[in-house]
Amino acid sequence: MSFPAPPFSLSLPLPPARLSSLEETRAHEYPLEDRYRIVALDEPGEISTEDVIRFWEREGAMPEPDEAQRRVEEVGLVAVERDGNVAGVSTLYLARNAQLRMDLWHYWTFIGEAHRRSNLAAQLIFTNRDLLEERFVTGVDTRAGGVLFELEHEGMRAYFNKALWLPADFTFITENEFGDHVRVHYFPGATVPE
Numbered sequence: 001m002s003f004p005a006p007p008f009s010l011s012l013p014l015p016p017a018r019l020s021s022l023e024e025t026r027a028h029e030y031p032l033e034d035r036y037r038i039v040a041l042d043e044p045g046e047i048s049t050e051d052v053i054r055f056w057e058r059e060g061a062m063p064e065p066d067e068a069q070r071r072v073e074e075v076g077l078v079a080v081e082r083d084g085n086v087a088g089v090s091t092l093y094l095a096r097n098a099q100l101r102m103d104l105w106h107y108w109t110f111i112g113e114a115h116r117r118s119n120l121a122a123q124l125i126f127t128n129r130d131l132l133e134e135r136f137v138t139g140v141d142t143r144a145g146g147v148l149f150e151l152e153h154e155g156m157r158a159y160f161n162k163a164l165w166l167p168a169d170f171t172f173i174t175e176n177e178f179g180d181h182v183r184v185h186y187f188p189g190a191t192v193p194e
Contacts, residue, residue, distance in 0.1 A: 030122045030167070035082050036115075038127050041075045047086060052078065055086035061110045077128055079111070079120045087115040090124045092132070094144055097184075099174060101193040104184065105132055107149040125149070125168055129185055136187040145190030151181040 032038065039046045049072045055061075062068035071091055079088035088111040097104050109124050128147070135141040149170070151160070160181075163172045170183035 030119045030126070032123045033118055036087060036118070036120060036123075037080050037082070038077050038123060039080055041078055047078045047080060047084075049075070051086055052089055055089065055112065056110070059110070059112050077124055077131075079115070079124060087112050087118075088120045088124060090128055092128065092147075097148055100148075100184065102146070103144045104146050104148040105144045107147050109149075122168065125170075129168070133185075133187045137189065146184050146186040148182065148184045150176055151183060 053068045056068050074091035074093045077090050090109045092105050111120050170185045174182045
């Protein structure tokens, strides 16, 4: 099955920061460390699809080469160390969620082992969420009313066990067949199915 390309051109600038108490809390509690940058995959002179695939191979994130080739088409934002090495990757694809009867952006993040004690996972989810939300609110891309992800990490599920997960602003909706928490963030103005 083929999914559409990521919902944004990586050569576009990230949306301007909106000021809210939630974002101020997020910036205070989860600042991006100086040794990292978050860039779009197609940003000129930055990271290539080959860099991402090598990162996944090195980290054992994609057991099948064919899967890596397919999934690299879904990559949007990449966390990069100041020396240019990939530290984390996020992917997005558009799919219908049967439980909610809505099209949603399905989100996945993989952080390299050496960087898992950083806040890169939080920064990638915040940045992707804000970018998609900005595109929805401005009418640039209204194909999905929100973002959904499945929290696979057992320790994170135990630590972040609140129904409303702040400051990420994702709400618990169920567990999948593997016991992973399924969480959703709705964009402002999104409507429920009739």
